[in-house]
Amino acid sequence: MKDDLLSQIFLRFAGISLLAVGGATAALPEAQRQIVTEAHWMSARKFAEAFAIAQVSPGPNVIVFSLFGWRLDGLAGLVVATLGILAPASLLAFAAARAMRRAGEAPWLALLKKALAPVAVGLMAANGYLLARGADSDRFTTIVTVVSASFVAMSPRSPLWAMAMSVAAAVVAGRFGLLPS
Structure with missing residues (x-):
């Protein structure tokens, strides 16, 4: 049974890794669909x-997949998830780099690069939406999400300010009994 779970983790994460156009964070909507919705x-x-x-x-954003593996099956899950998310994408990137080097300035390559940028941005936007849906379980967390996203999108300041403000708001709200238990 345990080996079956480990092989499922590897196979699902290997498939997800091939969708990581724009980095590991861009693959999170598919990870959420597979880990939460399909596999439960x-x-x-x-x-x-x-x-x-x-x-x-x-560390790198891909650490989240190692953490998923840890939560699913401890150290063995961490190792299998990390290999699953890194190995296929690394091999594909190596092959793509060789092909791009051979192609040089081919028009199809410039078009491909131009087309992949909006795909990566769209996947990251979907990621934000799916994560907010999972994290926002009450009015307070929804407000924190909206205010934090607005601050980061509209301010030249570091996102650390949004994190600090959110923590301060949670501490104050908790002190006054405004957080749901």
Whole structure:
């Protein structure tokens, strides 16, 4: 049974890795669909919490997939998930780099690069929506999401300010009993 779960983690994450146009974060909508909706391995809330923990941890964004693996099956899940998310995409990137080097300035290559940029942005926008849907379970969390997103989108300041303001708001709201339990 455990080996079956590990092989499922590897196969699902290997498939997801091939969709990571724009980086690991861009593949999160598909990861959410597979982990939460199809396999029912964790709730949308737990998925969003794992993402949040990975985002505040130092290191690359792909660490979130290792954390998913850890939550699913401990150390073995972490190793299998990490290999699943990294190996196929790395091999594909290597092959693509060789092909691009051979193609040089081919018109089809310029068109492909131009077409992939909006795909990556669209996948990241879908990621934000899906994560917000999973994390926003009450009025307070919805307000924090909207204010934080607005601040980051409209301010030249670091996103760390949004994080600090959100934590301060949660502390104040908690002190006054305004947070749901």
